[in-house]
Amino acid sequence: xxxxxxxxxxxxxxxxxxxxxxxxxxxxxxxxxxxxxxxxxxxxxxxxxxxxxxxxxxxxxxxxxxxxxxxxxxxxxxxxxxxxxxxxxxxxxxxxxxxxxxxxxxxxxxxxxxxxxxxxxxxxxxxxxxxxxxxxxxxxxxxxxxxxxxxxxxxxxxxxxxxxxxxxxxxxxxxxxxxxxxxxxxxxxxxxxxxxxxxxxxxxxxxxxxxxxxxxxxxxxxxxxxxxxxxxxxxxxxxxxxxxxxxxxxxxxxxxxxxxxxxxxxxxxxxxxxxxxxxxxxxxxxxxxxxxxxxxxxxxxxxxxxxxxxxxxxxxxxxxxxxxxxxxxxxxxx
Amino acid sequence: xxxxxxxxxxxxxxxxxxxxxxxxxxxxxxxxxxxxxxxxxxxxxxxxxxxxxxxxxxxxxxxxxxxxxxxxxxxxxxxxxxxxxxxxxxxxxxxxxxxxxxxxxxxxxxxxxxxxxxxxxxxxxxxxxxxxxxxxxxxxxxxxxxxxxxxxxxxxxxxxxxxxxxxxxxxxxxxxxxxxxxxxxxxxxxxxxxxxxxxxxxxxxxxxxxxxxxxxxxxxxxxxxxxxxxxxxxxxxxxxxxxxxxxxxxxxxxxxxxxxxxxxxxxxxxxxxxxxxxxxxxxxxxxxxxxxxxxxxxxxxxxxxxxxxxxxxxxxxxxxxxxx
Numbered sequence: 001x002x003x004x005x006x007x008x009x010x011x012x013x014x015x016x017x018x019x020x021x022x023x024x025x026x027x028x029x030x031x032x033x034x035x036x037x038x039x040x041x042x043x044x045x046x047x048x049x050x051x052x053x054x055x056x057x058x059x060x061x062x063x064x065x066x067x068x069x070x071x072x073x074x075x076x077x078x079x080x081x082x083x084x085x086x087x088x089x090x091x092x093x094x095x096x097x098x099x100x101x102x103x104x105x106x107x108x109x110x111x112x113x114x115x116x117x118x119x120x121x122x123x124x125x126x127x128x129x130x131x132x133x134x135x136x137x138x139x140x141x142x143x144x145x146x147x148x149x150x151x152x153x154x155x156x157x158x159x160x161x162x163x164x165x166x167x168x169x170x171x172x173x174x175x176x177x178x179x180x181x182x183x184x185x186x187x188x189x190x191x192x193x194x195x196x197x198x199x200x201x202x203x204x205x206x207x208x209x210x211x212x213x214x215x216x217x218x219x220x221x222x223x224x225x226x227x228x229x230x231x232x233x234x235x236x237x238x239x240x241x242x243x244x245x246x247x248x249x250x251x252x253x254x255x256x257x258x259x260x261x262x263x264x265x266x267x268x269x270x271x272x273x274x275x276x277x278x279x280x281x282x283x284x285x286x287x288x289x290x291x292x293x294x295x296x297x298x299x300x301x302x303x304x305x306x307x308x309x310x311x312x313x314x315x316x317x318x319x320x321x322x323x324x325x326x327x328x329x330x331x332x333x334x
Numbered sequence: 335x336x337x338x339x340x341x342x343x344x345x346x347x348x349x350x351x352x353x354x355x356x357x358x359x360x361x362x363x364x365x366x367x368x369x370x371x372x373x374x375x376x377x378x379x380x381x382x383x384x385x386x387x388x389x390x391x392x393x394x395x396x397x398x399x400x401x402x403x404x405x406x407x408x409x410x411x412x413x414x415x416x417x418x419x420x421x422x423x424x425x426x427x428x429x430x431x432x433x434x435x436x437x438x439x440x441x442x443x444x445x446x447x448x449x450x451x452x453x454x455x456x457x458x459x460x461x462x463x464x465x466x467x468x469x470x471x472x473x474x475x476x477x478x479x480x481x482x483x484x485x486x487x488x489x490x491x492x493x494x495x496x497x498x499x500x501x502x503x504x505x506x507x508x509x510x511x512x513x514x515x516x517x518x519x520x521x522x523x524x525x526x527x528x529x530x531x532x533x534x535x536x537x538x539x540x541x542x543x544x545x546x547x548x549x550x551x552x553x554x555x556x557x558x559x560x561x562x563x564x565x566x567x568x569x570x571x572x573x574x575x576x577x578x579x580x581x582x583x584x585x586x587x588x589x590x591x592x593x594x595x596x597x598x599x600x601x602x603x604x605x606x607x608x609x610x611x612x613x614x615x616x617x618x619x620x621x622x623x624x625x626x627x628x629x630x631x632x633x634x635x636x637x638x639x640x641x642x643x644x645x646x647x648x649x650x651x652x653x654x655x656x657x658x
Binding site for chain 2: 051053054057060061063153157158159160162173231243244249250251253255256259296297300301303305306307309312
């Protein structure tokens with residue numbers, strides 16, 4: 001095992017660690033306040049909003065994007081991106097559909113196939129980035145995005161697959177008391193990745209690579225290995241999100257996840273992560289995903305037309321990124 | 335900074351809430367809040383509200399709200415590809431506890447779990463345009479595609495001589511609606527003595543239909559007429575034919591404004607027009623009957639209109655007026 005480098009050593013031009021952390025906490029708090037205020041406003045505007053049923057609807061509706069955003073956060077922390085998550089989700093669930101519904105194999109084998117396909121595609125993304133030396137993950141994952149979507153359509157000749165066994169539907173469908181299991185899964189995964197990112201060497205490596213890849217390499221961090229791991233995890237999380245989606249709607253269809261990469265990126269960015277890498281937290285991302293879900297749900301309850309909703313989400317993204325820019329500027333000026 | 339973000343969000347929400355009445359209750363007389371309590375509430379969820387065909391369905395539903403005294407809303411995702419968005423909208427609409435749901439599911443199988451939740455609450459589910467084949471559905475109101483295809487085939491046959499060669503352009507493989515139209519048209523054409531020399535899919539897409547038609551003109555240059563399972567493909571096929579400097583009768587299906595204008599211009603021979611306005615209207619009308627305790631048939635067919643140069647102008651007038 002290579003020695004654990006300190007953050008100061010790998011990011012000499014970055015701010016001191018303690019200050020960076022406190023800044024993240026403050027920003028995370030800002031996003032949280034934004035979410036709470038949004039909820040407060042919606043509670044006043046619609047008597048249907050602050051009800052147990054509706055809050056649980058939001059928890060369910062946010063699950064798929066939350067899982068995708070978690071993988072997306074990992075790639076963005078390394079100053080990368082994963083555009084393929086929506087398509088990887090689709091190919092994973094279509095393959096599972098063939099195995100479980102058409103071939104009637106054991107549902108747990110199907111779940112393993114689903115997660116396996118996602119993991120494999122993520123691994124390929126990482127490999128293309130590090131071994132083929134494609135200049136930016138935008139390119140490798142854009143390629144994978146098209147390939148996986150095309151294959152998802154080919155698998156069944158564009159036909160959807162319905163009628164999954166209970167075991168497959170469980171995570172997306174079941175409730176523990178009033179709480180959807182899918183949301184518990186989200187909380188568990190976020191907790192796990194919080195520990196990975198803040199308490200392990202791998203986590204520190206991920207931030208270090210995003211802060212300054214060359215310095216990280218010079219400090220002896222196995223950059224390629226960490227990057228491959230990051231994209232593999234993003235693929236795995238996309239497949240997991242697919243499993244949740246299948247459970248919710250009891251079917252797999254090849255256009256599943258179309259455009260979801262954009263919602264995932266939006267959640268990460270609204271949650272305070274920086275596109276320049278090295279800055280961002282899992283909790284910020286979760287709040288980002290919840291803000292998007294609450295916005296959509298609230299606008300639905302208020303009968304705001306879908307085209308206008310798209311405008312609002314777009315505006316929120318721009319404002320959030322503008323705040324990121326201001327933050328960068330004030331940091332550089334200080 | 336964060337405060338600025340929060341403030342902006344809040345302002346956006348309030349602003350949007352302010353104009354929420356406008357898209358929904360446009361045609362209804364009086365304020366939507368007033369007397370809403372005793373009026374039955376019906377939610378109409380379409381595949382999208384951002385395309386022409388669905389705007390016609392929406393217009394029909396709103397006409398019915400106004401005529402029949404319904405407190406109704408029409409919603410739908412920004413595009414027909416947003417399957418999960420539609421499922422989310424169905425879930426969100428459930429929390430307002432409507433008296434009935436009228437819905438055109440994008441991907442029927444994905445909507446069935448949320449339909450089950452409507453059934454648990456005792457809310458009738460009326461399907462329009464696209465059948466879900468769900469045992470719990472109250473009824474399905476839509477076009478009989480086999481009949482539409484048959485009438486299109488008969489119309490084309492009436493423009494040709496027995497023994498003439500014809501081509502069929504179908505939708506995406508496995509699309510039940512376009513498949514049924516092609517099957518109906520083929521039967522009618524063969525019955526009238528036509529010879530089907532080509533039957534190829536073009537995925538309901540204009541550009542693909544153009545390429546498909548170019549190939550057909552290569553392999554069967556003596557083809558005398560074409561039937562297409564939708565109007566976009568008919569327009570595409572027509573372009574390919576005109577590019578070759580030929581003139582053949584092409585019949586489409588759906589009745590889009592573009593197709594109707596092409597008929598008036600004399601390039602498209604005709605179309606089998608669906609009645610989206612009637613579909614939206616009947617959806618609400620029958621939902622109201624169910625709410626009032628009447629029993630309705632499990633399947634309700636909306637007719638089609640055969641449109642040629644003689645009557646296309648009237649239809650254009652009607653569609654433009656209803657969406658005004």
